[in-house]
Amino acid sequence: MTRFLSPLIAIVVGLLVLLGYFLPNNELLAGLRTTFTQWAVILAAAALLVGILNLLTVHIKKISAKEKGSFYSLLLIISLLITLSVGLFAGKDSSAMQFAFTAFILPVESSLLAIMVVTLIYAGIRLLRYRNDLMAFVFLITVLVIMLGTAPLPFVELPLVGSVIRPFIISVFSTSGARGILLGVALGTLLTGLRVLIGADRPYGGK
Amino acid sequence: MQTVPNLAGLTLVIFSFILLLGLFLLKDRVKASFRDIPAFRKFDQAIGTAVEDGTGIHFSLGSSGITNPRTATSFAALSLMRHAAEFSAASDQAPIATSGDVTLTILSQDNLRAAHYFAGAEQSYKANSGRLAGVTPFSYAAGVLSPIYDENISANILVGGFGVEAGLLSDAAARKQSFILAATDSIPAQAVLYASASEPLIGEELFASGAYLETGRAHLVSLYVQDVLRWLIVAALIGGAAMKLAGL
Numbered sequence: 001m002t003r004f005l006s007p008l009i010a011i012v013v014g015l016l017v018l019l020g021y022f023l024p025n026n027e028l029l030a031g032l033r034t035t036f037t038q039w040a041v042i043l044a045a046a047a048l049l050v051g052i053l054n055l056l057t058v059h060i061k062k063i064s065a066k067e068k069g070s071f072y073s074l075l076l077i078i079s080l081l082i083t084l085s086v087g088l089f090a091g092k093d094s095s096a097m098q099f100a101f102t103a104f105i106l107p108v109e110s111s112l113l114a115i116m117v118v119t120l121i122y123a124g125i126r127l128l129r130y131r132n133d134l135m136a137f138v139f140l141i142t143v144l145v146i147m148l149g150t151a152p153l154p155f156v157e158l159p160l161v162g163s164v165i166r167p168f169i170i171s172v173f174s175t176s177g178a179r180g181i182l183l184g185v186a187l188g189t190l191l192t193g194l195r196v197l198i199g200a201d202r203p204y205g206g207k
Numbered sequence: 208m209q210t211v212p213n214l215a216g217l218t219l220v221i222f223s224f225i226l227l228l229g230l231f232l233l234k235d236r237v238k239a240s241f242r243d244i245p246a247f248r249k250f251d252q253a254i255g256t257a258v259e260d261g262t263g264i265h266f267s268l269g270s271s272g273i274t275n276p277r278t279a280t281s282f283a284a285l286s287l288m289r290h291a292a293e294f295s296a297a298s299d300q301a302p303i304a305t306s307g308d309v310t311l312t313i314l315s316q317d318n319l320r321a322a323h324y325f326a327g328a329e330q331s332y333k334a335n336s337g338r339l340a341g342v343t344p345f346s347y348a349a350g351v352l353s354p355i356y357d358e359n360i361s362a363n364i365l366v367g368g369f370g371v372e373a374g375l376l377s378d379a380a381a382r383k384q385s386f387i388l389a390a391t392d393s394i395p396a397q398a399v400l401y402a403s404a405s406e407p408l409i410g411e412e413l414f415a416s417g418a419y420l421e422t423g424r425a426h427l428v429s430l431y432v433q434d435v436l437r438w439l440i441v442a443a444l445i446g447g448a449a450m451k452l453a454g455l
Contacts, residue, residue, distance in 0.1 A: 022217040025210075044274050044310050051309030051339040058335045068357045109345040116371060119378045123403035126381065130405050139401060178394050181410040185392045187436050188414025189279035190220065191429040194227055196282060200425030201417075203273075203282040203314060 007199045014197050055080070079104075142169060223432055230428040241430070246388055246406035247419040253362040253386035254291050261299035262361035264291065265354055267376055268315055269391065270307025270347045271368020280392040281311055283414050284367035285318055290422045291364065292322035301331050303354060305340040306367070307347030312339040348372040355379045365389040365404065366413065369396045377403040390416070 013036055020026070020033025059073035086096045124143060127136050148158055149166030195201035257264050266288045271277035292302045301323070304315040316337030323332035340350030355363060356379060363380035365373055369391040377400060380387045389400040390408035400407045408416070411433070417426025 018220070022213045022220070024213065040274055044272075047309040047313055051312055051342075054309075054312060054335070054337075055339050058338050061335060069353055072353070105343075105346075108349075109343065112345045112349060112372070112375065116374055119374050120399065120402065123374060123378060123381075123399070127402045143402075181394055181397070183440060184411030184433075184437070185414070187433045187440075188283070188411040189276075189392075190223055190436075191227070191433050192279035192282050192414055194220070194224055195425050195429055197224075198228065198231075198425070200231075200423065201282065201286060203285040204317065 006204055007202060010202075010204060011197055011199055014193075018193075018197070052080070142173075145169065219436075223436060226432045226435060227425075227429055230431055231425060241415075241419065244408070244412060244415075244419060246408055246412075247416065249386065249406055250291075250364070250388050251420070253388070254294055256386075257361045258295050258298040260361060262359050263300040264295050264298075264302040264362045264364065265358070265360045266291070266302060266304040266315070267351055267363065267365045267367065268304055268306040268311055269365075269367025269369045269373075270342075270344050271311075272308030273310045273314065277368040277392060280368045280413065281308075281314075283416065284390075285311075285314055286422060286426075287364070287366055287416045287420070288315065289318045289322055290417070290420050292319055293326050296323040296326035296331065297328040300359065301328075301333065301336055303358070304337045305347075305351045305354060306337070307339075307341055307344065307350075309339055309342070311367075312337055344370050344372045348375045351376055352379050355383060355385075360385055362386040362388075365391075365400070366408075366416075367391065369393060369400075371395050371399050374399040374403050381405070 016029065017033045017036050020029040020031075020036075024030050056077065059077055062073045063070045063077075083097075083100055086094070086100065090096050124140060127140060130136075145161060146166055146169065149162040192201065196203065254264060256262075266284075268281065268284045268288065271281055273281050288302075288304055295302050296319075302319065304319060306312045306315055316334065319336050320329075320332050323329050338354075341347035352375070354360065355376065360380075360383065363376070363385050365376055365380070365387065366389070369376075370393055373389065373391060373396050377387050377389055381403065386406070387404040388406045388408070389404035390413035391397060391400065392413065397407070397409055401409065414433070415430050417423065418430040421427075
């Protein structure tokens with residue numbers, strides 16, 4: 001039964017939401033679109049609880065099997081429970097929650113972003129090992145020119161790089177390339193959506 | 208209300224829909240001839256090797272989820288995962304999927320379960336094969352590093368809605384000398400993945416994966432429709448530029 005019901009619900013709701021988006025002056029369709037979108041938000045919020053349970057299950061299993069890195073799993077569970085308790089009892093806007101954000105989450109994520117810099121430099125060096133072709137050389141030279149034109153260099157200022165070459169690359173080559181890619185992505189998005197609407201693609205799984 | 212853009216959008220959708228349905232009904236009259244994308248060939252080889260070796264396949268589906276404008280990217284990633292999981296479900300080590308959004312986690316579990324069912328390996332499906340790794344982009348990246356390093360993975364498929372944090376994942380996968388297929392819709396992330404992944408997909412190649420991997424006729428036909436629409440856009444751009452030059 002669900003084999004037919006799930007696609008049917010997905011197709012009908014998808015079509016109504018799409019029509020509600022394109023025909024906002026039609027009160028019935030616009031109203032249905034708002035209602036369905038609100039339902040989706042409520043479902044997504046409820047799904048968060050399932051996600052937390054999934055996270056706990058995965059890490060509890062890791063700890064009980066004494067797998068590699070299980071200490072970090074323990075740390076994750078303790079942090080999760082502490083943050084959850086503080087959020088539930090003190091409120092999400094409390095100073096304790098703000099402290100958790102500014103003292104732990106923000107610095108850790110900023111550190112990961114900083115590691116990215118090193119990772120990308122290493123990836124740039126490794127690129128020629130993966131692809132020893134013209135496009136890889138063009139990519140690396142462009143990166144180098146943009147960086148030289150952007151970064152403040154001590155004692156020296158390269159003529160034309162920051163004032164002419166870098167703006168030219170960004171406004172002509174980079175922008176036109178990005179637009180081409182975005183157009184392709186937009187068409188891909190449109191057709192993926194249509195495949196779901198005709199029931200040919202079923203990302204909601206099922207047997 | 209923006210009536211003209213809305214009607215233009217609706218016309219484009221209806222035109223694409225008719226084209227998609229028309230070509231779909233033409234069945235075998237539409238023959239496939241696409242340019243070669245080596246990443247897809249190597250992807251099939253990597254899946255085969257993983258199944259033979261008994262090593263794992265890891266699908267990293269990104270953190271964009273299904274309640275925002277990047278939903279189609281997540282759907283394309285799920286479709287690719289489903290296809291590969293059906294081939295590898297009966298392997299000694301079942302495939303795993305990590306995501307940075309709970310709705311995507313649930314869908315990944317559902318798709319993995321269905322893939323195991325179709326592969327006749329329902330008993331080897333584990334509920335924690337589809338995992339939530341973190342709910343912000345960088346916490347997701349940190350959460351995914353653990354399976355990449357610790358779980359005997361030989362193929363990492365980084366496909367979905369990523370940002371630049373994807374660089375951390377592809378770097379970790381490269382250190383483990385595993386196969387990396389990477390694709391996303393974000394332009395900065397594509398630049399990062401071009402530099403760091405062995406097999407990156409650029410632009411809309413992610414959305415062509417279904418056609419290249421022969422997951423179904425609808426994927427093949429939709430790629431044709433994409434090409435038709437692309438040529439129409441090219442014609443419109445050139446026509447617009449010519450009209451502007453002519454002072455119209």
